[in-house]
Amino acid sequence: MAERYELKQKEVWDGNMAASHALRQAQVDVVAAYPITPSTPIVQNYAQFLADGYVDGEFVMVESEHSAMSACVGASAAGGRVATATSSQGYALMVEVLYQASGMRLPIVMTVVNRALASPLNIHGDHGDLYLGRDAGWIHLIANNPQEAYDMTLCAFKIAENEKVRLPVTTNQDGFLVSHTAQVVEPLDDDTAYKFIGDYKAMNPMLDTKNPQTYGAQTEEEWHFEFKASQHKALMESPAVIDEVFAEFEKLTGRKYNRVETYKLDDADVALVVMGSAYETAMVAVDKAREEGIKAGLIMPRSFRPFPYNEIAEKLKNVKAVAALDRSAPMGAMGALYNEVSGALAANGQSSIMTNYIYGLGGRDTTAQHILEVIKETEKNAKAGKRVTDLQGFINLRGPKLSFN
Amino acid sequence: MLQIRWHSRAGQGAVTGAKALADVMARTGKYVQAYSVYGAEKRGAPMTAYDKIDDNPILDHSKWMTPDYVLVIDPSLVFQEEIVDNTTDDTVFIVTSHMSKEDLLSIAKHLQGKKLYVIDAIKISQEEIGRAIPNTPMLGAFIKVSEIIPFEDFLVSIEDILSKFPKKIIEGNLRAIKRAYEEVK
Amino acid sequence: MATPKEMMTTWDKIQPGAVLPSFEDPEKKIRSKFNSYNYKVADWRVEKPVFNRDLCIDCDFCWVSCPDSCFIVEEVENKRGKKQAKIVGINYNLCKGCAVCVEVCPTPIKSLLMFPEFVDNDEALKQWPKKD
Ligand code: SF4
Numbered sequence: 001m002a003e004r005y006e007l008k009q010k011e012v013w014d015g016n017m018a019a020s021h022a023l024r025q026a027q028v029d030v031v032a033a034y035p036i037t038p039s040t041p042i043v044q045n046y047a048q049f050l051a052d053g054y055v056d057g058e059f060v061m062v063e064s065e066h067s068a069m070s071a072c073v074g075a076s077a078a079g080g081r082v083a084t085a086t087s088s089q090g091y092a093l094m095v096e097v098l099y100q101a102s103g104m105r106l107p108i109v110m111t112v113v114n115r116a117l118a119s120p121l122n123i124h125g126d127h128g129d130l131y132l133g134r135d136a137g138w139i140h141l142i143a144n145n146p147q148e149a150y151d152m153t154l155c156a157f158k159i160a161e162n163e164k165v166r167l168p169v170t171t172n173q174d175g176f177l178v179s180h181t182a183q184v185v186e187p188l189d190d191d192t193a194y195k196f197i198g199d200y201k202a203m204n205p206m207l208d209t210k211n212p213q214t215y216g217a218q219t220e221e222e223w224h225f226e227f228k229a230s231q232h233k234a235l236m237e238s239p240a241v242i243d244e245v246f247a248e249f250e251k252l253t254g255r256k257y258n259r260v261e262t263y264k265l266d267d268a269d270v271a272l273v274v275m276g277s278a279y280e281t282a283m284v285a286v287d288k289a290r291e292e293g294i295k296a297g298l299i300m301p302r303s304f305r306p307f308p309y310n311e312i313a314e315k316l317k318n319v320k321a322v323a324a325l326d327r328s329a330p331m332g333a334m335g336a337l338y339n340e341v342s343g344a345l346a347a348n349g350q351s352s353i354m355t356n357y358i359y360g361l362g363g364r365d366t367t368a369q370h371i372l373e374v375i376k377e378t379e380k381n382a383k384a385g386k387r388v389t390d391l392q393g394f395i396n397l398r399g400p401k402l403s404f405n
Numbered sequence: 406m407l408q409i410r411w412h413s414r415a416g417q418g419a420v421t422g423a424k425a426l427a428d429v430m431a432r433t434g435k436y437v438q439a440y441s442v443y444g445a446e447k448r449g450a451p452m453t454a455y456d457k458i459d460d461n462p463i464l465d466h467s468k469w470m471t472p473d474y475v476l477v478i479d480p481s482l483v484f485q486e487e488i489v490d491n492t493t494d495d496t497v498f499i500v501t502s503h504m505s506k507e508d509l510l511s512i513a514k515h516l517q518g519k520k521l522y523v524i525d526a527i528k529i530s531q532e533e534i535g536r537a538i539p540n541t542p543m544l545g546a547f548i549k550v551s552e553i554i555p556f557e558d559f560l561v562s563i564e565d566i567l568s569k570f571p572k573k574i575i576e577g578n579l580r581a582i583k584r585a586y587e588e589v590k
Numbered sequence: 591m592a593t594p595k596e597m598m599t600t601w602d603k604i605q606p607g608a609v610l611p612s613f614e615d616p617e618k619k620i621r622s623k624f625n626s627y628n629y630k631v632a633d634w635r636v637e638k639p640v641f642n643r644d645l646c647i648d649c650d651f652c653w654v655s656c657p658d659s660c661f662i663v664e665e666v667e668n669k670r671g672k673k674q675a676k677i678v679g680i681n682y683n684l685c686k687g688c689a690v691c692v693e694v695c696p697t698p699i700k701s702l703l704m705f706p707e708f709v710d711n712d713e714a715l716k717q718w719p720k721k722d
């Protein structure tokens with residue numbers, strides 16, 4: 001039996017430490033990982049916990065991220081609770097296996113620390129890796145600070161392993177801005193945290209030698225479509241379970257999470273859609289804007305996948321102008337949040353004026369002042385009743401003004 | 406919100422120092438952020454670390470700040486003009502140097518007119534801890550200058566934070582902190 | 591060949607993750623039309639492998655290597671009472687005559703050799719090379 005870890009009611013942890021403790025408390029059977037900046041400390045701390053006797057499971061060092069996720073797939077199919085961590089290039093190398101994991105319906109939890117994708121090489125935070133895994137069939141949860149990195153990781157296990165879901169889940173936190181920023185975190189004690197997640201229930205485990213199973217079967221055109229449709233349905237119906245888990249978590253901790261988070265949106269004319277640590281910075285900007293008389297609000301999909309399109313449309317019903325802020329190079333289109341939110345509004349017959357901003361690539365600093373300027377620009381659209389600003393702008397980019405229409 | 410910027414060389418313990426200060430303050434019920442700005446680091450490269458301390462949860466995740474305190478724990482970085490970036494006339498500088506305040510100001514012209522305190526944290530750490538790790542003595546000096554919490558309370562918290570280290574190291578650090586508390590000018 | 595009707599599951603009844611039970615009775619197993627088992631290729635054969643039980647050491651190389659799962663295996667008990675797989679023959683309804691099995695057979699005198707299709711198996715065994 002693993003030793004219990006004495007925790008204070010309030011710890012000062014960075015996002016990495018918070019995620020490592022959540023993995024430890026989940027009593028994961030197998031962690032297979034290949035450390036990469038900025039998520040290295042998650043793996044390093046976990047290995048330390050193991051060496052110090054706080055973890056019972058296996059820790060597998062592998063030769064690449066492709067192998068890390070492959071080992072996770074094997075261990076999960078064998079019938080264990082499985083987790084890993086990665087970032088950026090490591091995430092990219094994993095992508096092939098991410099699809100395998102979700103297709104086999106393996107409830108693996110991956111704590112992702114978001115980092116830009118090369119080239120040029122950059123170790124800092126943006127959402128390039130998260131967007132890369134967008135269609136991989138995983139549930140993607142967003143954490144904006146170390147406390148949320150801890151909370152989301154605990155919830156991730158419970159969501160993934162629910163028999164109605166049985167899908168892998170990533171938790172996402174911004175590289176350095178959350179992963180390496182120490183803040184106050186209120187952890188649960190080990191027993192309470194484990195009890196919340198519950199014992200792992202294996203489904204069709206390969207190590208059940210009485211009932212041997214084949215994983216990774218081939219299905220040609222006769223079945224592939226049906227399998228993918230049923231997998232998609234599981235993802236589309238996972239919100240019910242996510243809501244359930246969030247409600248149970250609130251009962252336990254008092255901390256309330258929603259698939260769609262909002263800030264001062266009720267009477268807002270202007271709304272920003274933004275995900276990650278910048279959501280909190282934007283709260284500061286919204287407060288400033290309101291001091292100046294602008295009715296601004298915020299909205300964020302806590303679950304980037306499944307994307308809460310109807311809930312977002314509902315909440316934006318009375319908003320005149322919406323700016324979607326994407327922390328990833330859009331490369332030939334509008335950013336993903338712009339596209340999703342525009343689609344959600346169109347599907348519900350709504351016509352808020354939509355604009356797109358790209359910000360924070362490669363960890364570029366985005367201050368409350370920058371976001372306040374975006375709110376002011378967006379208000380121009382709200383006032384004019386039509387789009388008078390550029391369709392796509394760039395925040396805190398050096399050089400002559402760049403924009404697309 | 407109280408904002409603190411550390412200037413250090415990678416390997417001198419500014420990140421640990423910033424996190425320890427955040428930990429101490431969190432124990433008094435404050436909300437904190439401690440982070441640093443990383444590049445492709447190597448030991449000895451100049452770097453910065455940051456503390457934010459407030460009564461309310463800290464939402465702003467931008468790296469930019471106007472520091473109330475600038476703590477320079479490497480004697481040679483005192484001469485780099487970057488240490489005054491984004492500061493105001495009210496910003497307090499606590500710097501590591503073996504020089505007197507007057508001698509220092511005659512060379513480091515960018516510090517003229519600034520609120521300046523000097524402490525030889527390198528010498529103190531060498532003598533008391535046995536290594537040039539000037540982060541904990543800087544904390545002693547900071548507590549003296551800022552009066553942010555009673556020194557006795559600070560000592561209790563920091564001893565607990567250091568408790569994972571061997572007894573000799575803890576005692577050395579505590580001596581260094583106390584000396585810096587007395588010697589900062 | 592059409593895929594059996596009972597296999598044409600709809601999306602709402604399909605097994606999550608395409609996880610399938612292994613080692614079903616091969617005779618009773620229902621297979622898709624794309625299953626290699628259902629593509630009969632024996633007509634293509636001009637030379638056939640002949641199996642010599644007297645030389646075989648039951649290493650199972652041929653069983654693993656054969657692309658058409660031709661090798662017929664029986665479960666037997668060895669001298670120590672342990673269960674063991676014993677190669678007993680070749681299913682000529684499946685064999686395409688590729689000679690991979692002959693290639694992999696490790697016995698000093700091969701336990702598998704290729705013979706023209708028209709040569710009778712008993713005749714082939716008589717022609718088998720002898721030790722010098
Ligand atoms: S000849 Fe080819 S198909 Fe026939 S038994 Fe040998 S390996 Fe199998």
Ligand code: SF4
Nearest residue numbers: 646647649650652695
């Ligand atoms: S490869 Fe040769 S020796 Fe091995 S089992 Fe087959 S026939 Fe026998």
